[in-house]
Amino acid sequence: MNNPLQYKVVIVGGGPTGLATALHLAQRQPALAQEMLILEAAEHPRPKVCGGGVTFHGEEQLQKLGLHLNVPAFTVNQLVFRLGRLDFSVPFPGAMRVIERRLFDAAIAEAVTARGLRVHSNEKLLDLQPGPDGVMLKTTRHTYRAAVVVGADGANSVVRRKLNLFAQPGIARLLRVLTPINPEEEEAWRQQTAVFDFSCIQHGIQGYSWDFPCLVDGQPHMNRGIFDSRLAPQLQHHLPHGNLKQTFLASLEARQINLSNVRLEGHPVRWFNPEAAFARPHVLLAGDAAGVDPLFAEGISYGMEYGSIVAEQIEDAFARNDFRFQNYKKALQQHRLGRLLRRRTFIARHLFAYRQPEMFFLIWRMATIAPLTIQYAFGSFLGLLPPRYETAV
Ligand SMILES: Cc1cc2nc3c(=O)[nH]c(=O)nc-3n(C[C@H](O)[C@H](O)[C@H](O)COP(=O)(O)OP(=O)(O)OC[C@H]3O[C@@H](n4cnc5c(N)ncnc54)[C@H](O)[C@@H]3O)c2cc1C
Missing domain, CATH: 3.50.50.60 (FAD/NAD(P)-binding domain)
Incomplete structure (x- = not known):
């Protein structure tokens, strides 16, 4: 040198x-x-390779830098959290922006x-x-x-x-596909919804899959992916860790998502x-x-x-x-x-440690019937939404 x-x-x-x-x-x-x-x-x-979701926390960071980025983005007005058959949604205008990285x-x-x-x-x-x-x-x-x-x-x-x-x-694995869509036929697009689906825990994946509406080269698409943190120690030793690719492809096929001409891409994230x-x-x-x-x-x-x-x-x-x-x-x-x-x-350590996280099923069940302020508190506790509901809406 x-x-x-x-x-x-x-x-x-x-x-x-x-x-x-x-x-x-x-x-x-x-x-x-x-x-x-x-x-x-x-x-x-x-x-x-990314989901492209920029939360309120990301917007705060941009503001601190005086950055007003004029890039195409899809605005999400509702967050849906899913576990098995249980869903609860948190409506919130501008909850997230989905951008092209x-x-x-x-x-x-x-x-x-x-x-x-x-x-x-x-x-x-x-x-x-x-x-x-x-x-x-x-x-x-x-x-x-x-x-x-x-x-x-x-x-x-x-x-x-x-x-x-x-x-x-500390290395997590992620997979993602970008699929072109007809916006009129895609509920998530019409409802401006981002879905966080933790059901893959039941298949031995320590994470969730996502469905984010987005724009790719200005055209409507869905950004779908799956995340396996591999964070929690395996408590149920007799059950092998789930196969990420198989689980992801099976969930897409079950929803009849056309995978012809799309690329499955992967990249790690360090936690x-x-x-x-x-x-x-x-x-x-x-x-x-x-x-x-x-x-x-x-x-x-x-x-x-x-x-x-x-x-x-x-x-x-x-x-x-x-x-x-x-x-x-x-x-x-x-x-x-x-x-x-x-x-x-x-939360991840407790949620991801079991394939059937009974306590979280209970939390989800309660969240589905809870008033909006409680659901909102859940979103802000996780840092996905701003800390105070009243000041945010
Ligand atoms: C599939 C997937 C989905 C994700 N979805 C989201 C999401 O929706 N929202 C969210 O907030 N986060 C998401 N993430 C995480 C997010 O992408 C990363 O946390 C983020 O990109 C980290 O930024 P970074 O600048 O640290 O690293 P990077 O964005 O990876 O940037 C690193 C840079 O370093 C450069 N580089 C690498 N090696 C060298 C070298 N040897 N010399 C010089 N330059 C080098 C690379 O070219 C790159 O430009 C996702 C990640 C993945 C994999």
């Missing part, structure tokens, strides 16, 4: 996490941000370059060596030296692997483990590289929120000339992000 280019901060990954980190740092320390580089292996607009991420990247921040596209990190005074990075184009590196390079993070943190548990390692001297992990939501696999909003915490840590490190990042884990745990992710982890 001869004659490396020098930067104070290098952010690896130009997804929502890396881009939000850059924007937060630019808000806090404009001079420091001028000596920052974002490395992105692809070039925006780049494809990203390709366009959403590209719009954030555009804001980043419009603010004069440096992004190198089509440049992939290959190797990284932390040392006592900083980090050496080798990419497909150059070598760099940085005082701080942010690993925002997603669930398959190279930064994480190079820090030897890859083997820690938040509060006891995991999130940093090494001079290096911080954020977003999917660090861990996000184990209950819904929500990661767009959390990724952006990581950005604000990381920016604060970096500002503090330069102010104190101490780059060990020993407080980062505690800061994450104590932040709203860490508290909500821990709450979701708690």
Whole structure:
């Protein structure tokens, strides 16, 4: 690694996490941000397998960054939670926006370059060596030296692997299909509904399947997928873990969803483990590289929120000339992000531990007959809806 280019901060990954980190740092320390580089292996607009659901929490994060992204979106006005034959729905105008990640991420990247921040596209990190005074990075184009590196390079993070943190548990599997629809024939589209169906728990999948109406290249589609957190210890040892692909395809076939000419795509998500390692001297992990939501696999909003915490840590490190990042884990745990992710982890561990979660059947049964405010409280307890019903409607 001869004659490396020098930067104070290098952010690896130009997804929502890396881009939000850059924007937060630019808000806090404009001079420091001028000596920052974002490395992105692809070039925006780049494809990203995702459900595309942006919750109120994601909208809050965008607001904090002063971003008003003008991208095509389908507005969801009702959330349906299903378990077996039990359904309950929470009507709420603008509960969620379903966006196309390709366009959403590209719009954030555009804001980043419009603010004069440096992004190198089509440049992939290959190797990284932390040392006592900083980090050496080798990419497909150059070598760099940085005082701080942010690993925002997603669930398959190279930064994480190079820090030897890859083997820690916490990888969830997800599959998704995008199917073109006739909007008049699709109830979810007409009712502007997003469905979260946890029935796959009964087939040994520790997660849920989703049905989100959306636009792909401006055309009506359904974004359908399944999430298997693999979070809970297997309590019923005699039953094998469910087969994700088979379970997903069987549920689509049972609903006569035409799968000809559509592609089944998969990608992992790393879930938040509060006891995991999130940093090494001079290096911080954020977003999917660090861990996000184990209950819904929500990661767009959390990724952006990581950005604000990381920016604060970096500002503090330069102010104190101490780059060990020993407080980062505690800061994450104590932040709203860490508290909500821990709450979701708690629910996920209990909900996903059994194939027949009797207590949750009872909760669902009660929720189906509960007044709207109680249903709403459930949605906001899970962090899917804003905290106060009265102020939100
Ligand atoms: C099927 C599926 C459905 C999902 N649905 C939702 C949803 O509806 N709502 C929601 O909120 N979340 C959802 N998620 C989670 C969400 O997609 C992630 O949490 C989110 O993308 C995390 O953002 P990130 O910036 O941390 O990582 P990413 O979005 O993965 O971005 C990482 C970036 O790093 C770049 N990169 C990777 N390696 C390198 C390298 N070596 N060098 C340089 N650059 C590199 C990549 O090209 C990429 O642009 C879903 C995930 C999946 C898989």
